[in-house]
Amino acid sequence: MKFNLLQPKRIFLASIFCVNLFPLAGWAVTVQEVPNPRKEYGGWVTDMAGILNDETEAQINQMISELEVEKGTEMAVVTVPETSPATSPKTFATELFNYWGIGKQGQDNGVLFLISVGDRRVEIETGYGVEAILPDAKVGNIIDTQIIPRFKQGDFAGGTLAGTQALIAVLNSEQSISENQVVYPNTQISPHNTDSGILIVLAGGGVLAVVVGSAIYASRxxxxxxxxxxxxxxxxxxxxxxxxxxxxxxxxxxxxxxxxxxxxxxxxxxxxxxxxxxxxxxxxxxxxxxxxxxxxxxxxxxxSRFQQCPHCQELTVTRQQRTIQSPTEYSSGRQLITDQCHCCSYRYQYEEIIPPLPPSSSSSDSYSSSDNNFGGGSSGGGGAGGSW
Ligand SMILES: [Zn+2]
Ligand SMILES: [Zn+2]
Ligand SMILES: [Zn+2]
Incomplete structure (x- = not known):
């Protein structure tokens, strides 16, 4: 998220000057310092290096959310200024992948797309669960053909978007192949466009008729x-x-x-x-x-994850919850709620009581919803990298 100073003045709401989302305290970043996008705003992209425009980030977040809903695969896209305290960008990628737990626990179906601007290096780290569909050679190919050529021209947003699209296309490919193989022998009903409720039917004489499906009535x-x-x-x-x-x-x-x-x-x-x-x-x-x-x-x-900022008058505040003291069956716990605006410096913190746990057997796992964190997957170091 960076200001595009060349862009003309934006109108509509009051023009309020805003600060950057991730103020860079220093150049060096450790794995623990990278803001987790699931916790920060329920997204998948953390652009610490500030090389992506808002439009690209929004597009990538949407594509990955769809992938996660359809296939359960989790993917994080992270840009950092440098990976230097780590011994190499690859080490940084593996550590970050496992620190966040990208992918579902036990399925290890996570992907981390890391870009280190200072190292001029891309690392795409894959969990075991996706290596069958997305083997290292394929990852390397996407890096060489989709990402590096664009990065060489300084087109970071374009390369990151093209790389993400290519990875998602492969991760979705299993499903789409089997869908496309469905053959409709006599009828000529197109299998496409069904979610929009419209079927295109070729009648006997070759007349094209558009039929609006009534099955989708509820979502009209x-x-x-x-x-x-x-x-x-x-x-x-x-x-x-x-x-x-x-x-x-x-x-x-x-x-x-x-x-x-x-x-x-x-x-x-x-x-x-x-x-x-x-x-x-x-x-x-x-x-x-x-x-x-x-x-x-x-x-x-x-x-309810999003709140209105009293200063920006827009839904730019995200709510983050951190447990200070876990509740037990016998005592209540405490959590710290942090409301933070991603556009201005507005920040509001307060403590909240967590009620005691129900006396059943519910484990601590029930607190980690997939909505505000990664699923707990791990990586054994699979994937590929490339320099520009
Ligand atoms: Zn009109
Ligand atoms: Zn604000
Ligand atoms: Zn503001």
Whole structure:
């Protein structure tokens, strides 16, 4: 997360100056000092070197979240200024992987994509559980073809994104191959587009008909009327936006274009995943006015992990919980709650009582939810590296 000083002034909310997410105390970083993105904000990316833009981080976080939901595979993307107290970037990667416990416990299906800018080195560390699908040679190939050439040109965001995409494509490949092998002998129903509820059917005469599936009735989008221009906030949901002037469905504006209109707190919230910003435009109305107007829609996450910053007026605060004293069956414990804004210096800490444990056999494991930590996987040092 870095400021792009070349970008024009962002409008909308008040323009408040914000500090960097990870103030670098010194150049040297130990494994223990790398902020765990699961605990920090429920994400997968920690950009200590400040080489990724917010858009790229948001994209990577989303891709890995989908991977984790579908396959259970956990992947962390970490950039550091240097790995120097460790004996080598590889050692640093293995130590960090095992310190965080990337991958599910017992499955060891974790991947760590580490970039050390000072060492000009990439290390991709893999757990045993993914080595069958993602052998070291394949990792090396992705590094050489997708990552290093871009890094050599100084395109860190592009190389990190391309590398992550390539790794995820391989990690997903088992599933997609078997899906694609499904053959529909006589009917010509496309297996695609089913999640959007639309099936394209080729009728006998070769006439193309579009059938809207009724099975997806429950998740049918809610229709919302929007003025061709404006700003609306809603809870995250499934919506279709109709133009308030002409009732026609609106079209989504290119993501790049809306970035220009976001304040720094809004950009931070977008990166954290607490708010999703989209631009919607009525093509027919906009054309008539020969303007370039759109309606900015902010969809707020329903997760209680995110709080509103009283200073930034945006969902830029994450809540972190640290146990000071574990509860037992007979006594309550204490935990320290830290609310921290990722955009400004706002920070609020307070202690909370943890009620005593129920007298059942529930183990300490039940406290580590996959939502706010890695799953406890380990690495035996598999993977590959490359220099640029
Ligand atoms: Zn319209
Ligand atoms: Zn703030
Ligand atoms: Zn701020």
């Amino acid at each position: 989008p809610r229709k919302i009327s929007l003025a061709p221009e404006g700003y609306t906030r809603k809870s995250q949901g499934n919506y279709t936006f109709l133009c308030a002037n002409c009732q026609q469905p609106m079209a989504k504006v290119d993501k790049q274009r809306i970035q220009f209109y976001l304040s720094q707190p809004a950009v931070t919230a977008q990166k954290l995943g607490s708010v999703k910003f989209e631009g919607w435009q009525c093509l027919s109305c906009t054309q008539k006015q020969t303007g370039d107007k759109f309606h900015l829609v902010a969809q707020e996450s329903r997760s």
